[in-house]
Amino acid sequence: MVQQEHRGPVMGAPQDSAPVTTTVINIRSETAVPDHVVWSLFNTMFMNWCCLGFVAFAYSVKSRDRKMVGDMTGAQTYASTAKCLNIWALVLGLLLTTGSIVLLVFVYATAYSVLLKSMQENNGYH
Template identity: 30%
Template sequence: MNTSQTYVPNHLVWAILSTLFCCLPLGIVSIVFAAQVNGKLAAGDVQGAQDSSDKAKKWAMWSAIAGVSLVVIYLIFIFAMGGMAAMQQ
């Protein structure tokens, strides 16, 4: 298979954004896998590049889910504490 005609997305932008705005540890894993994609394509390892691309996407998605979940839990906690403070007055 000719690697010059094979396109495998590296999901690097999504990995960086999920690292900055969502969950740092999971986002870093996503960046590592995203960075491997182009090197594997250049070496002719299309299957390896696809595998790294899939993993980068998966880890970026989990980073985004974790970030949103933490924000929701934080907001629930803040509203619950505010409600308890209002009940004590």
């Protein structure tokens, strides 16, 4: 069997004595600041207990405006406030909607039992 030996180029110190210069290019990356407009719009349309969804939508629009101007710090501040308001609007909306449904079912069940009881008393079923 014949074995072949593969060698790449030998890396080492540069042969000439000239100083090595480096160039650094800073590429400014656009930091993505989410403005939560869609979430705020959803909360405004469907979970708008205490108008928190509308207020969150206003802060989201302010965040988007700041982002367009180039003020990323201001955009981040408004976006953070909009996110907090959206979380509260969603949690309160879910709790109050669920509570309203449970209360409604309880009231209808109580009214139905009172109605049956009054019908039985009127028909002579004691």
